[in-house]
Amino acid sequence: xxxxxLRREQTDKSTTQPQLEQGMHPSFLNVLIQKKSIKEKxxxxxxxxxxxxxxxxxxxxxxxxxxxxxxxxxxxxxxxxDADIDCPNVTFFxxxxxxxxxxxxxxxxxxxxxxxxxTALFIEDKEKPIMWRGPMKGKMLREFFENTSWGDLDYIxxxxxxxxxxxxxxxxxxxxxxxxxxxxxxxxxxxxxxxRSGYMAKRMNIHLFGVVETMSGNSPAGALHVSKVLNTDLxxxxxxxxxxxxxxxxxxxxxxxxxxIHDAFEDIAKKLSSLGKKTSS
Ligand SMILES: Nc1ncnc2c1ncn2[C@@H]1O[C@H](COP(=O)(O)OP(=O)(O)OP(=O)(O)O)[C@@H](O)[C@H]1O
Ligand SMILES: [Mg+2]
Numbered sequence: 151x152x153x154x155x156l157r158r159e160q161t162d163k164s165t166t167q168p169q170l171e172q173g174m175h176p177s178f179l180n181v182l183i184q185k186k187s188i189k190e191k192x193x194x195x196x197x198x199x200x201x202x203x204x205x206x207x208x209x210x211x212x213x214x215x216x217x218x219x220x221x222x223x224x225x226x227x228x229x230x231x232d233a234d235i236d237c238p239n240v241t242f243f244x245x246x247x248x249x250x251x252x253x254x255x256x257x258x259x260x261x262x263x264x265x266x267x268x269t270a271l272f273i274e275d276k277e278k279p280i281m282w283r284g285p286m287k288g289k290m291l292r293e294f295f296e297n298t299s300w301g302d303l304d305y306i307x308x309x310x311x312x313x314x315x316x317x318x319x320x321x322x323x324x325x326x327x328x329x330x331x332x333x334x335x336x337x338x339x340x341x342x343x344x345x346r347s348g349y350m351a352k353r354m355n356i357h358l359f360g361v362v363e364t365m366s367g368n369s370p371a372g373a374l375h376v377s378k379v380l381n382t383d384l385x386x387x388x389x390x391x392x393x394x395x396x397x398x399x400x401x402x403x404x405x406x407x408x409x410x411i412h413d414a415f416e417d418i419a420k421k422l423s424s425l426g427k428k429t430s431s
Contacts, residue, residue, distance in 0.1 A: 154252055181323055184292065185323070185324050185325075185326075187296055188292070188295045188296055188324055188326075189326055191295060191297075192295050192300065192306075192325075194300065194301055194302040194303065195300055195303045195305075195306050196303065196304050196305070197304060197305045197306070197328045198305075198306050198308065198325055198327045198328050199305060199306070199307050199308065199327070199328055199330070199331060199422065200233075200308045200310050200321065200322075200327050200329070200330040200331070200356075201213050201214040201307060201308065201309055201310060201330075201333060202318065202330050202331070202332060202333070202351070203332060203334060203340070203343055203344050203347050204312055204313055204314050204318070204343045204344075204346050204347040204350070205312055205339065205340050205343035205344070205347075206312035207312075208333050208334060208335050208340050208343075208344075209333050209335065209362075209364030209388070210309055210310060210312075210333045211232075211234070211239045211240060211243055211309050212243065212364060212388075212394060212398070213331070213333050213362055213364060213388070214230065214240070214307050214308070214309035215230065215240060215244060215309070215403060215405075216403060216404065216405040216415045217307055217331075217415055217418060217419055217422070218230040218264050218305075218307045219262065219403055219405040219406065219415070220405060220412075220416050220418065220419035221304070221307070221419045221422075222262070222263050222264050223405075223416070223419075224416075224420070224423065226304035226305055226423070227302065227303050227304045227305075228263075228264050228265070228303065228304065228306070228307065229258060229264070229265040229266075229267070229300050229303045229305070229306040229307070230264050230265070230266045230267075230306070230307050230309070231266075231267050231268075231294055231306055231308045232266070232267065232268030232269070232270065232309050233291060233294070233308050233310050233311060233317055233321060234309060234310070234317070235269050235280070235282070235287040235290050235291060235311070235317055236269070236279075236280040236281070236282055236287060236311075237280070238268045238269045238280075239270075240266060240270070240309055241266070241268050241270040241271065242270075242276070242401060243398050243401065243403065244261055244262075244266065244401060244403060245261075245400070245401020245402060245403075246259055246261055246270075246271070246401070247276070248271060249271065249272065249273070250271045250272065252272055254297050255297050255298055255299040256293065256294070256297055256298040256299070257298075257299055258298065258299070258300065259271060262403075262406075265300060265301075265303070267294055267298055267300075269290060284315070284316040287316055287317055287320075288317070291320055291321065291324075295324075295325065305423075308321065308325075308327075314346065314347070314350050318350070319354075322350070322351065322354040322356055327356050327357075328357065328359075329351075329356060329357035329358060329359045330347075330348075330351045330356055330357070330358055330359065331359050331360065331362060331385065332344045332347055332348055332351075332358060332360070332361045332362070332376065332382075333361075333362050333363075333364060334361055334362075334363055334364075334372060334373050334376050335363065335364055335366075335372070336363065336365065336366060336370070336371070336372045336373075337372065338372060340372065341373070341375055341376050344373075345376055345379050345380060348376070348380035348382070352380075358380055358382040359382070359383075359385065359422060359425055360377065360382050360383035360384060360385035360421075361373045361376050361377045361380075361382060361383070361384050361385060362386050362387070362388065362418060363384070363386075363387045363388070364387075364388045365390040366387040366388060366389050366390060367389075367390065370384060370387045373387065385418050385421050385422065386415075386417055386418040386421070387414075388411070388414050388415075389410075389414075391404075391410075391411065393408050393411065394411075
């Protein structure tokens, strides 16, 4: 897989020579060229939403997957991109074991009406580690937008990896995101990292749709603090529930089987779909 991506990169470079304008740094020009190309290739996607926190393990993938199901149930066409390139989990959560060929354009796997793309789909042994440095992850991310046949979609939900560099940074730079949904938990370390993540989005001029608290207890005080500091909304709280772990262990999506989880995500999806694209404040 890695060698094929590099070969395509070489071919692309030889056919699209960047034209430097006076005073423009070459790397900045490259970003503009890539951004334009991604915009053209994903013209059929109406809304692009990132699910993000710089902190690991707070429930980003859980929120991304269940939210995708909730939007799909509303009659919307939905894609789900696992942007956690080297540690992909979406396919585990959805019980997808398929291996797809690396034929271009890449074709997402459709499960329960949702179009899914993930690095995990190219790997037979799903527990095999993917050990790539940043530039390689960046190239794979671009393949997912420039060379993947998403077709027409109302929404693409993007499950981001933790951290504030590499993939999250490339995604915020290159993709014309409608906005980001921040995920946090009741822990103050999660809140601090959600705030850090929100500041990153603001610095990249990306709108914040709001905050979702997962693994919640009785009061979402942490998430309220995050939303206050970032001047955004608390979009929903998802209670701590062992059902999430039981379901993810066997690749079942709790939105489909647990009424209270279904209703919580339905509420978030409705709020999200009623919010238009705004610029960051
Ligand atoms: N509301 C909840 N109640 C109980 N467990 C939950 C809840 N939400 C998520 N979990 C569990 O927390 C763990 C981490 O969730 P998840 O993988 O979605 O986090 P993540 O932020 O995507 O992690 P990573 O940063 O590694 O990508 C999983 O085992 C998941 O089942
Ligand atoms: Mg994850």
